[in-house]
Amino acid sequence: MPEFLDLLPPLKARSILMENLSAVPEAERVPTVEALGRVTFSSIIAPHPLPSFLRSTVDGYALRAADTHGAGQSLPAYLKLVGEVPMGAIPQFALEKGQCGLIHTGGMLPDGADAVVMLEHTQTTRADEVEVLRAVAVGENVIQVGEDVAEGGKVIPAGTRLRPAEIGGLMALGVTELEVARAPRVGILSSGDEVVPPESEIAPGQVRDVNSYTLSALVQGHGGLPVRYGIVADEMDAMREAASRARRECDLVVITAGSSASARDLTAELIDSLGKPGMLVHGVNVRPGKPTILGVCDGVPVIGLPGNPVSALVIAGLFVVPVIEALLGLRVTRPSPSVPAELTVNLASQSGREDWVPVRLLHSERGYQAEPIFGKSNLIFTLAQADGLVCIPADDTGLEAGSQVEVQLL
Amino acid sequence: MPEFLDLLPPLKARSILMENLSAVPEAERVPTVEALGRVTFSSIIAPHPLPSFLRSTVDGYALRAADTHGAGQSLPAYLKLVGEVPMGAIPQFALEKGQCGLIHTGGMLPDGADAVVMLEHTQTTRADEVEVLRAVAVGENVIQVGEDVAEGGKVIPAGTRLRPAEIGGLMALGVTELEVARAPRVGILSSGDEVVPPESEIAPGQVRDVNSYTLSALVQGHGGLPVRYGIVADEMDAMREAASRARRECDLVVITAGSSASARDLTAELIDSLGKPGMLVHGVNVRPGKPTILGVCDGVPVIGLPGNPVSALVIAGLFVVPVIEALLGLRVTRPSPSVPAELTVNLASQSGREDWVPVRLLHSERGYQAEPIFGKSNLIFTLAQADGLVCIPADDTGLEAGSQVEVQLL
Numbered sequence: 001m002p003e004f005l006d007l008l009p010p011l012k013a014r015s016i017l018m019e020n021l022s023a024v025p026e027a028e029r030v031p032t033v034e035a036l037g038r039v040t041f042s043s044i045i046a047p048h049p050l051p052s053f054l055r056s057t058v059d060g061y062a063l064r065a066a067d068t069h070g071a072g073q074s075l076p077a078y079l080k081l082v083g084e085v086p087m088g089a090i091p092q093f094a095l096e097k098g099q100c101g102l103i104h105t106g107g108m109l110p111d112g113a114d115a116v117v118m119l120e121h122t123q124t125t126r127a128d129e130v131e132v133l134r135a136v137a138v139g140e141n142v143i144q145v146g147e148d149v150a151e152g153g154k155v156i157p158a159g160t161r162l163r164p165a166e167i168g169g170l171m172a173l174g175v176t177e178l179e180v181a182r183a184p185r186v187g188i189l190s191s192g193d194e195v196v197p198p199e200s201e202i203a204p205g206q207v208r209d210v211n212s213y214t215l216s217a218l219v220q221g222h223g224g225l226p227v228r229y230g231i232v233a234d235e236m237d238a239m240r241e242a243a244s245r246a247r248r249e250c251d252l253v254v255i256t257a258g259s260s261a262s263a264r265d266l267t268a269e270l271i272d273s274l275g276k277p278g279m280l281v282h283g284v285n286v287r288p289g290k291p292t293i294l295g296v297c298d299g300v301p302v303i304g305l306p307g308n309p310v311s312a313l314v315i316a317g318l319f320v321v322p323v324i325e326a327l328l329g330l331r332v333t334r335p336s337p338s339v340p341a342e343l344t345v346n347l348a349s350q351s352g353r354e355d356w357v358p359v360r361l362l363h364s365e366r367g368y369q370a371e372p373i374f375g376k377s378n379l380i381f382t383l384a385q386a387d388g389l390v391c392i393p394a395d396d397t398g399l400e401a402g403s404q405v406e407v408q409l410l
Numbered sequence: 411m412p413e414f415l416d417l418l419p420p421l422k423a424r425s426i427l428m429e430n431l432s433a434v435p436e437a438e439r440v441p442t443v444e445a446l447g448r449v450t451f452s453s454i455i456a457p458h459p460l461p462s463f464l465r466s467t468v469d470g471y472a473l474r475a476a477d478t479h480g481a482g483q484s485l486p487a488y489l490k491l492v493g494e495v496p497m498g499a500i501p502q503f504a505l506e507k508g509q510c511g512l513i514h515t516g517g518m519l520p521d522g523a524d525a526v527v528m529l530e531h532t533q534t535t536r537a538d539e540v541e542v543l544r545a546v547a548v549g550e551n552v553i554q555v556g557e558d559v560a561e562g563g564k565v566i567p568a569g570t571r572l573r574p575a576e577i578g579g580l581m582a583l584g585v586t587e588l589e590v591a592r593a594p595r596v597g598i599l600s601s602g603d604e605v606v607p608p609e610s611e612i613a614p615g616q617v618r619d620v621n622s623y624t625l626s627a628l629v630q631g632h633g634g635l636p637v638r639y640g641i642v643a644d645e646m647d648a649m650r651e652a653a654s655r656a657r658r659e660c661d662l663v664v665i666t667a668g669s670s671a672s673a674r675d676l677t678a679e680l681i682d683s684l685g686k687p688g689m690l691v692h693g694v695n696v697r698p699g700k701p702t703i704l705g706v707c708d709g710v711p712v713i714g715l716p717g718n719p720v721s722a723l724v725i726a727g728l729f730v731v732p733v734i735e736a737l738l739g740l741r742v743t744r745p746s747p748s749v750p751a752e753l754t755v756n757l758a759s760q761s762g763r764e765d766w767v768p769v770r771l772l773h774s775e776r777g778y779q780a781e782p783i784f785g786k787s788n789l790i791f792t793l794a795q796a797d798g799l800v801c802i803p804a805d806d807t808g809l810e811a812g813s814q815v816e817v818q819l820l
Binding site: 382 | 796
């Protein structure tokens, strides 16, 4: 079988694909309030410093630090109270030597003040006099202008996926809309003469389309826009027509092959003839997912996934997700979420091949235990029962029961 | 300051809140294709077995295992080829003793067949005869009826958040719409006389509203529907009016207090008077987030968060998210995503208090390193720079440089 003559390691296969990508992200302007999970197209530069004024971090008295030099419990510094700072407004007084002003957390320091003493470290016996019971350093309990962000500072680099914290940071700077990468359109084709749409009753010999929907959900979860082209017969003309249309209309095309070897060969031939350079990788040394096909056709990446639902979803995580991230211009990558766990049983693996094993996580006194779910890769509920995947690297011949593994959450 | 008389450990505070929740999830019917991230309202029961027919897992020949008894390289079993199984249809032939049929991966076994031999383990020298070069066991290379899912089996429990794998499983069973929990409405109020909307120019002394938007994004990310009630003055009548309206219209109300002690006292008084039983927790032994207030007012949980953006977001993760999950009826909980890392510096902490420290993750040869980002909790970009949070448990007085920590991803 020609497809298995030259199995590439997954990392090598992925770099070949990534090196052949030429598409660049496109910008689209959205309100910041709707931008959660989107990826910044350009860097965000602070239009002004944050905070833009000297701010107190405590409730207390704004003062001149020098006036408290040598002060202590037994020898308070006596300061004249000359006003109270209103929240959200400019203090209507300035401090001279020996003076202080009541201030609340978040309040603006009056002119002349360079520090704040906490209420707890003061006492008042007379209405217009404050006794400061300890020395205060310059800048104490104060946020400096620009301490959060300096004016002109690059606060969020291009290629950052926006989380709640970034949304808040943008709002703090008054950036209520911004340019993000347009969601890449990901065309999804299922092939297989035995496959029928999910809303169909199934006759003996038929199965419902699963891959179009697991892949749509995966694409959507990573910021792509899934475009389903339906189920195509395992027949070259029909496949070529659907795939050509998807290639013209989308930024990435994913084809799940029919499950037979001849259907897989058809997918390979199709991808190789759809545009230049065509097929780049045919067969990857990974289980599940050996018959994976990677190609680029006239600038559009085209990925042929195995037809088995478990294989298709696992392999899409390895190859489709990185392409979506590249098309989004994602540059600030964060670690993929995982959980440490102790393997419950021995897992054998073939040396040279990378294995991905679905596991269920169980609580134990020593933390999580990872229990492999053994099931053929045709069984979609194998994955529905799994919390994550354990990778057995290519240079390992297996993992022993009791060994510590990192479970990549699904 | 009355609020700090009795600081509860975070876990204890959370159980008090959760014990006082009475709301139950409500159902809403959605198409499965739009259900990613939603939580199942009822258990999903398989309407039929999966697969619904005996399926081959390989390309080869369907046969009767008994006919291959004792077969080997030097002594093949000779079988008569009587047909080919078409993909997606019922085989138009049955096997009798000594017969076999060509079958493709995913094809339906003909009557009489109980196993499949892989193409690689056969050879053909005559058109209608197949030589089987090894013995095959009953059931070999076959998926049994119901091996993925048995008819009537509970395939997805109520209270499960749907991932791509579950979406696929539902489609495989023809479940193209289902009941999920209605998204809980989470009312969000910001208070503070110094706070202005993000689209405003800021005058000295003013800051833009950050908390309404970080919290909206957090709520949205966890399956809630944020409803923003805007910025309310630090004044009892205005706050009571806005909070009462939010309490009537929402399933959960979150109020970020003004930053001064008096504004926080106002929030406590408000929550305690908004309905029965009122305030349940005032002050939690956690940093940041000491002045957290937890209450339930006439059946609606009301949470008072600190005004500082970092504190508000960290504390919302500890208290708001679990309430949203309870309102969604989430029962199948998955581990929160984390990454193991080595701490770069010593972190001191006060015994008895739980600390959450924002960290940046750096790649190193030994894996990730976690570098704390020291910044006052007023600085939102502290969190924007962070990959996650490290927890210093209450019974620790700190963590040493070089120790292994689990970084909870933001």
